Amino acid sequence: MNTKIRYVIGVFFCLMFAAGCRKAESFEKPVKPVQVQEVQTYAPGGSSANGERYSANIVPASQNELAFKFGGYVSEIHQVRGADGRLRPVQEGDTVAKGTVLARLRNDDFAAKVKQAESQVAEAQSTTETNRAQLAEAEAALKQAERDLERATKLLEAKSLTRPEYEGAKTKVEMAQARVETVRSQAKVIQAKISGAQALLGEAKLAEKDAALVAPMDCYILKRLIEPGGLTAPGRPVFVVADKTSVKATFGLPDLSLKNVGIGEALTFTTEAIPGIEFKGWVSRISPAADPKSRVFDVEATIPRPPGQLRLGMIASLTLPSSKSAVPVTVIPINSIVRPKQNPESYAVNVVTDQEGKQFAKQRLVKLGEAYGNMIAVTEGVTLGERVIVSGAAMIVDGEQVKVIPSTEK
Numbered sequence: 001m002n003t004k005i006r007y008v009i010g011v012f013f014c015l016m017f018a019a020g021c022r023k024a025e026s027f028e029k030p031v032k033p034v035q036v037q038e039v040q041t042y043a044p045g046g047s048s049a050n051g052e053r054y055s056a057n058i059v060p061a062s063q064n065e066l067a068f069k070f071g072g073y074v075s076e077i078h079q080v081r082g083a084d085g086r087l088r089p090v091q092e093g094d095t096v097a098k099g100t101v102l103a104r105l106r107n108d109d110f111a112a113k114v115k116q117a118e119s120q121v122a123e124a125q126s127t128t129e130t131n132r133a134q135l136a137e138a139e140a141a142l143k144q145a146e147r148d149l150e151r152a153t154k155l156l157e158a159k160s161l162t163r164p165e166y167e168g169a170k171t172k173v174e175m176a177q178a179r180v181e182t183v184r185s186q187a188k189v190i191q192a193k194i195s196g197a198q199a200l201l202g203e204a205k206l207a208e209k210d211a212a213l214v215a216p217m218d219c220y221i222l223k224r225l226i227e228p229g230g231l232t233a234p235g236r237p238v239f240v241v242a243d244k245t246s247v248k249a250t251f252g253l254p255d256l257s258l259k260n261v262g263i264g265e266a267l268t269f270t271t272e273a274i275p276g277i278e279f280k281g282w283v284s285r286i287s288p289a290a291d292p293k294s295r296v297f298d299v300e301a302t303i304p305r306p307p308g309q310l311r312l313g314m315i316a317s318l319t320l321p322s323s324k325s326a327v328p329v330t331v332i333p334i335n336s337i338v339r340p341k342q343n344p345e346s347y348a349v350n351v352v353t354d355q356e357g358k359q360f361a362k363q364r365l366v367k368l369g370e371a372y373g374n375m376i377a378v379t380e381g382v383t384l385g386e387r388v389i390v391s392g393a394a395m396i397v398d399g400e401q402v403k404v405i406p407s408t409e410k
Helices: 002-026 108-157 163-209 255-260
Strands: 032-034 036-038 040-042 051-060 063-067 072-077 079-081 087-089 101-105 212-214 219-224 237-243 246-254 266-270 279-286 296-304 315-321 329-333 347-355 358-372 375-380 387-389 401-404
Touching: 101 237, 108 163, 246 255, 246 279, 246 315, 255 358, 266 296, 329 358, 358 401
Parallel strands: 032 401
Antiparallel strands: 036 387, 040 329, 051 246, 051 315, 063 237, 072 101, 079 087, 101 212, 219 237, 246 296, 266 279, 266 315, 279 296, 329 375, 347 358, 347 387, 358 375
């Protein structure tokens, strides 16, 4: 009996141990996948004889949302000839000149409102003519009553007129004055009606005029948000357009390269799509803070009066002046650099090391040199051939296990 009990207890503890092991395994921290790039050498003179090249995106310098001030049904949209030579409604990518009527609202209602307002103005003005005649008559009657009162006053003083006759002349003056005041009050009411009718007429004519949506400048059509026959509301955007007279080239610079540019500095851009042509621009904006993920500063350059071949969305290249040595240097990708928590004023990278068949991230302090496009020189901390983490480097914890996966970059 004792033997059976010992056997059962032994089996029980074995099962508990196995379950505990499985439970512990189930709570193991997942291995974080990372992408790496090897530390390599770079010859500064190899990319450009005059400096470092960067890529830039061509984007609108400014864009506007266009909307009708009044709601209504769209009766027509500006027509252009398509690639097949047929007329079609203007659409994304088309260019239009300043003053082009992009769309119109059905103006039947607007015309009816104008006619109604004009009728109200005419009616009010007709009433004004009648009121003027009544006022002239009342003022003439008042003057006559005042002359009669003056004569009655003299006759009363000469005792040639009785008191009741005098009071009668006085009452006529008071009645004539009241009549004048009444007609003048009516004139003010009529004038107010005229002003109101004229205001309605002005609004109706403005609405009739605003039934046409006009391009405020030479522009590209970025979006068309209406269709013929569709209903639109007041103030709701129906077109998004971009100024055609200038474009912007946007690109990123690491902090060590910011010294190579300044606001107002002239830059020259080229594109593979338009070989042999240079586009002149000037730096119009430098971001005050770096992007938290890429750790580069956004720079914008304005290119005024660009030729028609330079289109939005194209990729351009520029070369920034550089005084770097032509001696080969050790470089690492800019996106591999992190700020260590223990020493946030310094720079570090996460180097992948192999230990007993597993891969671990080891953080090392580095000293940086000049920037070369998307790479930066490193003078201390890593050696050629070592692998540094480039994807999500800022999220890596020193010493944690990682798994290297192939890079998606070609």
